[in-house]
Amino acid sequence: xxxxxxxxxxxxxxxxxxxxxxxxxxxxxxxxxxxxxxxxxxxxxxxxxxxxxxxxxxxxxxxxxxxxxxxxxxxxxxxxxxxxxxxxxxxxxxxxxxxxxxxxxxxxxxxxxxxxxxxxxxxxxxxxxxxxxxxxxxxxxxxxxxxxxxxxxxxxxxxxxxxxxxxxxxxxxxxxxxxxxxxxxxxxxxxxxxxxx
Numbered sequence: 765x766x767x768x769x770x771x772x773x774x775x776x777x778x779x780x781x782x783x784x785x786x787x788x789x790x791x792x793x794x795x796x797x798x799x800x801x802x803x804x805x806x807x808x809x810x811x812x813x814x815x816x817x818x819x820x821x822x823x824x825x826x827x828x829x830x831x832x833x834x835x836x837x838x839x840x841x842x843x844x845x846x847x848x849x850x851x852x853x854x855x856x857x858x859x860x861x862x863x864x865x866x867x868x869x870x871x872x873x874x875x876x877x878x879x880x881x882x883x884x885x886x887x888x889x890x891x892x893x894x895x896x897x898x899x900x901x902x903x904x905x906x907x908x909x910x911x912x913x914x915x916x917x918x919x920x921x922x923x924x925x926x927x928x929x930x931x932x933x934x935x936x937x938x939x940x941x942x943x944x945x946x947x948x949x950x951x952x953x954x955x956x957x958x959x960x961x
Contacts, residue, residue: 770877770884771857773911777884778850780908781811781891786843787900793842797897798956799890802834804897808842809834811890812849817870818883819853822860853883871919881915888912889950896956909943916949 785808793805802810813831820826829835838845857880860867867879874882888908895902924930931951936944944954 769911770880770915773908774857774880774884774887775854776908776911777888777891778815778854780902780904781887782843782847782850784891784895784898784900784902785846787902788842788894788898792898795897796958797893798952799893803836804894805836805838805842806834807890807893807897808846809836809838811887811894812838812846814870814886814890815853815883816849818879818886819849819856821868821870822856823852850887857883871923874919878915878918881912882919884908885912885915885950889947889952892947892952897958899958904943904947906942909941909946913942913946916946920950 788804788808793803795804797804797807799807799810809829810831813827813829813834816827817831857876860876862876864876866873867876869879869882871882873879888904891902892904894900895904920930924932933951934948934953936948940948940954947954
């Protein structure tokens with residue numbers, strides 16, 4: 765994975781999250797999601813705070829709240845608040861030298877391409893959570909999953925073992941594409957529906 769690939773994957777992941785959040789119907793903010801016990805609004809707030817952490821660990825400061833206790837509401841327009849954070853993260857990564865080997869992240873230092881892809885993984889998976897929870901036809905693309913996979917393979921198992929940050933991996937069924945395989949590896953049911961909650 766090259767540095768350029770990592771930054772491109774982060775950009776695509778942020779675009780995916782923006783697109784999904786912009787399409788959430790007003791009535792769907794309280795809908796259940798694949799993140800047990802969290803509503804669509806809470807998943808959005810969790811994703812926003814996580815991304816804030818990826819940016820602020822580079823620029824100084826701390827997220828404005830605990831991502832694991834996301835609020836039910838955001839001050840202001842959710843799309844605008846998310847966009848503000850995603851722009852800050854993109855700017856912070858754009859300022860890094862292309863050969864940076866020790867990029868700070870909330871999960872520890874990593875080479876730039878993996879740091880960017882790890883932030884991308886977080887944004888993309890929560891975008892998928894929101895998309896399926898609201899019935900939007902906006903699946904996680906195979907291309908984006910391919911870009912995220914090297915970072916997932918590098919860090920997820922150790923985080924799962926050490927901190928229980930991720931749910932146990934699910935069995936990968938025959939015929940799963942890269943996106944379905946990634947979701948299963950991250951503990952998601954790739955075919956989750958609101959009826960499953």
